[in-house]
Amino acid sequence: MNRPRLVDGARLQYDDVREEHLLLIPEGAVRLNATAAQVLELCDGERSLEEIAAALSQRYAGADVADDVREMLGGMGERGLVVDAAA
Amino acid sequence: MPPPRPYTLVAELSYQCPLHCPYCSNPVDIAGDRYRAELETEHWTRVFREARALGVVQLALTGGEPMLRRDLDELVAAGRAGGLYSTLVTAGTLLTRERAERLKEAGLDHVQVSIQSPDPEENDRIAGIRSFEKKIAAARAARELGFPLTINCVLHRQNLDQIEEILLLTEELGAQRLELANTQYYGWAVLNQQALIPTRAQLERGEEAVQRFRARVGPRITVLWVLPDYYEDLPKPCMGGWGRSTIVVAPNGEALPCQAAATIPGVEFPNVRDHSLNWIWNASDAFTRFRGTDWMQEPCRSCPLGRQEEDWGGCRCQALRLTGDAAATDPVCKFSSHHDTVVGAREAAQTDELTYRTMRRQAGV
Numbered sequence A: 001m002n003r004p005r006l007v008d009g010a011r012l013q014y015d016d017v018r019e020e021h022l023l024l025i026p027e028g029a030v031r032l033n034a035t036a037a038q039v040l041e042l043c044d045g046e047r048s049l050e051e052i053a054a055a056l057s058q059r060y061a062g063a064d065v066a067d068d069v070r071e072m073l074g075g076m077g078e079r080g081l082v083v084d085a086a087a
Numbered sequence B: 001m002p003p004p005r006p007y008t009l010v011a012e013l014s015y016q017c018p019l020h021c022p023y024c025s026n027p028v029d030i031a032g033d034r035y036r037a038e039l040e041t042e043h044w045t046r047v048f049r050e051a052r053a054l055g056v057v058q059l060a061l062t063g064g065e066p067m068l069r070r071d072l073d074e075l076v077a078a079g080r081a082g083g084l085y086s087t088l089v090t091a092g093t094l095l096t097r098e099r100a101e102r103l104k105e106a107g108l109d110h111v112q113v114s115i116q117s118p119d120p121e122e123n124d125r126i127a128g129i130r131s132f133e134k135k136i137a138a139a140r141a142a143r144e145l146g147f148p149l150t151i152n153c154v155l156h157r158q159n160l161d162q163i164e165e166i167l168l169l170t171e172e173l174g175a176q177r178l179e180l181a182n183t184q185y186y187g188w189a190v191l192n193q194q195a196l197i198p199t200r201a202q203l204e205r206g207e208e209a210v211q212r213f214r215a216r217v218g219p220r221i222t223v224l225w226v227l228p229d230y231y232e233d234l235p236k237p238c239m240g241g242w243g244r245s246t247i248v249v250a251p252n253g254e255a256l257p258c259q260a261a262a263t264i265p266g267v268e269f270p271n272v273r274d275h276s277l278n279w280i281w282n283a284s285d286a287f288t289r290f291r292g293t294d295w296m297q298e299p300c301r302s303c304p305l306g307r308q309e310e311d312w313g314g315c316r317c318q319a320l321r322l323t324g325d326a327a328a329t330d331p332v333c334k335f336s337s338h339h340d341t342v343v344g345a346r347e348a349a350q351t352d353e354l355t356y357r358t359m360r361r362q363a364g365v
């Protein structure tokens, strides 16, 4: 996945009733932890995977998060929630 | 234990519909006095706000045909403003490009278009009206505007042999999801059960076609395939359990835990005109009566598989229809003493004659 973006119609929303991040999709909702929500916010179809990892790393005091980001977006891609804007 | 939080509000905006599907799950008395007065715009917008406050995130705008509500754009905007993800569940005949554009501007998230068959003539025969071309045009307009699209096709004996074509049409239309829901026997479908109930061979071929398609297409298109209850030995958790995830509000304002629940006698369904959704969900008899497991009878009470919190005893409406008692175990369950009624229906005499849904008053219904 080069330049990930959310699939058409998926929408990030903070659920202030349940106090958690959700990815809203047609007829469903995927519960997200705060980090996953941050990653998905960066998936705008412009940034590359490396750029997303770098931006996130900055927020976590330079920690190497590249593998985690790749794994998470890979999983989201397998479920059809994230697609490659470059494809 | 506090009750679970609901995820979905099914807003049945109007039971009016230009189509006449013989499997329609709307009540057979849609033309009667009970459904004459539809909710006003203000009722719905309040219900949307109250639903969000309870935890609802998904809003299904359905019917009948929701496109017949004159205030639809306004309702869509209210749902969006209230933080709900909205789906328009439509037969498609009224969803022109121009209407779709307005709904997009109002903040609609997702469009679901039903087809009755992938074959134009068959589609129109089952729908009881010429409609296929308009449906296809509606689906294309939705995609052109960037809406995620779901195609919905209710399956039964008259169209199950065309699954292959349904799958190809879905792909060609650029849909993200396909709902292949086998007919549920509520409302008008009960009158047509003998023409609708499929054979096991049809179901097996259908399932194989779905599996091949999934393997080829991958996550690009999600295909929901639900085996009909009548061919199962253990029930499904109807609506994810009574009063656990969904609130249905009928066009007249009655709130129900399930679209088919209106038929259950002795339950008074609270009206959103008179009560807050919060009270309805947390305290009303209608929503608490079959919530959880305390109401269960045998064999559920001492279920040999310990499935009480997995299937919640199955469907209350089916239990009522097949045993006469809404609190009985769903007869789809092999442990039910009424399971033979389900097995019997599989082999029941079959016919191809359809009784069409109509808003005209009928003798005897």
Ligand code: SF4
Pocket (backbone or CB within 6 Å): B017, B018, B019, B020, B021, B023, B024, B025, B026, B063, B064, B065, B091, B114, B357
């Ligand atoms: S099932 Fe058919 S008749 Fe019933 S509401 Fe849907 S489109 Fe209309």
Ligand code: SF4
Pocket (backbone or CB within 6 Å): B234, B235, B299, B300, B301, B303, B304, B305, B306, B307, B308, B311, B312, B313, B314, B329, B330, B333, B334, B335, B336
């Ligand atoms: S006995 Fe009741 S709980 Fe157990 S499988 Fe059957 S329906 Fe489910």
